[in-house]
Amino acid sequence: MPADAGPSRLDGITLLSPLSAEERAAVARQCRWRRFHANEQIIDHQGESRDVALVVDGRVRVLSHSPTGREISFDDIEAGGFLGEMAAIDGLPRSASAVALEEGTLIAFLAPRPFQDLVSGHPDLAMAVMRRLCRVVRIATDRVMELSTLGANNRVHAELLRLAKRGRMEGGTAVIAPIPVHADIASRVSTARETVSRVLNDLARDGLVERRADALVVRDLCRLEALVEDVRAGV
Template identity: 45%
Template sequence: MSRPTDTLVGIPLFRSLDPVELTALSARCLWRRVEAGQWIIDHEDEGTDVFFVLAGQVRVTIRAVSGREVILRDIPAGEFFGEMAAIDGKARSAGIVAVTGATVARMPAPLFRECIHRHPDVCDQVLRLLTGEIRKLAGRVNESNTLDVKHRIYAELLRLARPDGRGAVVSPPPPHADLAGRVGTRREAVSRVLSALEKEGLLEKRRGALVLRDPAALEKRVRRAMEDG
């Protein structure tokens, strides 16, 4: 149920809409508060609505045949999910779980498609998003087929890191189980690789962060492994 304070104004996808259009669009959404750990949609659900994250962070996951959970990506406030089912009407390709407490707006698929058709900027952004996700997934498939576990962990650390004066920082540091879920391995393997990087002086653990002391060296290792693979 929409309340006067519920608005899509913080969603970049709708940056081209004027205030009147945005208010009308917000009023046609259903608003929901979710707690950390709560599932918003499950893999292969039949729903086709699109969800916009107004506050908090959610996570895209799939369950492998082995039963292991694979983390595809995290979605922060300002972004959205569920657009594939809204476009093709098929079952969900992944599950979404709240990482933190979150506020989401649920938009019916026909309304989402109407926005795409009526607003060229919305359409262009959705096309760029889908293209970007295809490229990312293609890269992950290539890594999975080419790199061993150690180098997949290096690659994931580099993706998560942000530039810092002394290298690059991953903050907050992901739990070992989460990092394992991102690269398709076990927590123990992540612990071994991080410990080895610490001994080499390439990784420093600080309170609230992992510091990559020489990101270029890790990038070089990943690149060499890709070439050798």
């Protein structure tokens, strides 16, 4: 364990919160600890490792790449979360890669056997892992539906609506801060960065969104919602 990775460093991992401090310290001793630079690979799609990655500090993006090198991203995991549990559960190859989004991202890697022992010994941890897997299925299922039924423009609208709903509300206006990176939106809805830029420019010209210095503002959330719902309903 590195000097800055004391036994209490796992106290912020939500999955482990049902454990006692002693149990968490025991898990911490079983982990392999490593800090990563921003953009450094944490899990290699094609690698042999089957460890679970607990995100102690920083932030992690789960992603794959298309044959032409385009990034397809699946989820961003904040400090306190975890990823890579599927290979630890079923022993199959990684379904995606993961990279650090922040400099100094600290990961505690737990091997499949101790992870399975932990989950088997603590039904509440098992339920938490199941709830997280359900969340992953739901996100992927929604995305399959959107890719199957919506065009790229409407997928950008739908992603903007998701970001807006997570943002700060001021009446019917939603403030998304910081300004989302176009390439990030593109990789989340499987389109080109240029498409995202074009769609956002179109929405800005219509007065639906406004670009401030530090935030993207959706000026009429109801209208954006209607735009997405109309297409979803086949209007």
